[in-house]
Amino acid sequence: MSSFPTTPEATPGAASATPDATRRTVLITGTSSGIGLAAAIAAARAGWRTIATLRDIGRAGALREAAAEAGVDIDIRQLDVIDERSVAAAVDGVIADHGRLDAVVNNAGAGHVGTLELETVADVREVMEVNFFGVLNVSKAALPHLRATGGRLITVTSVGGVVGQPFNEAYCAAKFAVEGYMESLAPVAGAVGVSVSVVEPGAVATEFVNNIGLDVEGRIAAAGPYADAMRRYVDRTVGQFLDGAQTPAGAAEAVMEALTEERPAFRIQTSRWARDFTGTKLADGDGSAVLGMTTGWVS
Known part of the structure; x- marks a missing residue:
């Protein structure tokens, strides 16, 4: 049973003259495609006033089409998670226009493939900025308002936030950091009435992989002593996405x-596969099971 009652679905494009101060409001980041888009549609269908945010508002076409097809009204706004002023403006705008914020879904993130010897520390910092500090920027701005409503702070992480994976060192480090931060924050936030959860997808059939912008063959050719291992990793991972990827809606x-x-x-976790995969780590006291598994991916 939900503790958050819902209201009837809105008509696309409809707006009331006076904001409904009792309607539950959720802000979701990274909604141009994939899980963020699917979550925005699902929340709106469930009766939530849904604030769907994107770094580039020009990429909102697929979201608008999905909302029209579903017959729901979604409030689309610009928000760049690594820009504190953009975050503050978006959150303040939601409060000014709707009077409340009951939940935040931190979904925005960026993929990355590389390894330490082949990239700069600045490259790693950039991955951390988007995937970790961006989450903190949004969460910090939202927390006072979530306290006021006894709300929810939800962050989409990854199975890569539990199991470290070859050639994903920077990405997994950022997701590990998010998981550790939120696990530590959860009892503190709970003491003031805010629920904290992390959602861990495995392979999801989204634009996420394409958005990495990875020139696979060029990267392998430049990988030097790591070329064979990278080829094996890429072949294994591409096969996983082609054969077993979960849908964004799932x-x-x-x-x-x-x-x-x-x-x-x-x-x-978002699937049985994700539960089994993360379970390997969570039941692995000395780390040998995880390293045995991931070593097999590259050798």
Whole structure:
């Protein structure tokens, strides 16, 4: 049973003269495609006033089309998670226009493939900026308003936030950092009435991989002593995405669980595969099971 009652779906494009100060409001980042887009549609269908944000508002076409097809009204706004002024403006705008904020879904992120010897430390910092500090920027701006409503702070991480993976060192480090931060924050936020959860997808059939902008063959050719290992890793990972990737809508169901369950779990995997995969690590006291598994991916 949900502790957050919903209201009837809105008509696309409709707006009331006076904001409904009682309607539950959720802000979701990174909604141009994939899990963020699917979660925005699912939340709006469930009756939430949905604030869907994107770094580049020009990429909102797919979201608008999906909202029209679903017959729901979505409030689309610009928000760049690494720009504190952009974050503050977006959150303040939601409060000014709608009077409340009941939940935040930190979904925005960026993929990255590389390894330490072949990239700069600045490259790693950039990955951390988007995937870790961007989450903190949004969460910090939202927390006072979530305290006021007894709200929810939900962050889409990854199975890569539990299991370190070859050639994903920087990405996994950022997701590990998010998981550690949120696990540490959860009891503190809970003491002031805010629920904290992380959602851990595995392979999801989204634009996320394409958005990395990776020239696979060029990267392998430049990998020097790591070329053979990178080739094996890429072949294994591409095969996983082609053969076993979950749909964005399927992954968004876990986001909705965190959003609507009366007492959501802290850690929610989006599929049985994700549960089994992360379970390897969570039951691995000395680390040998994880390293045995991932070493097999590259040798």
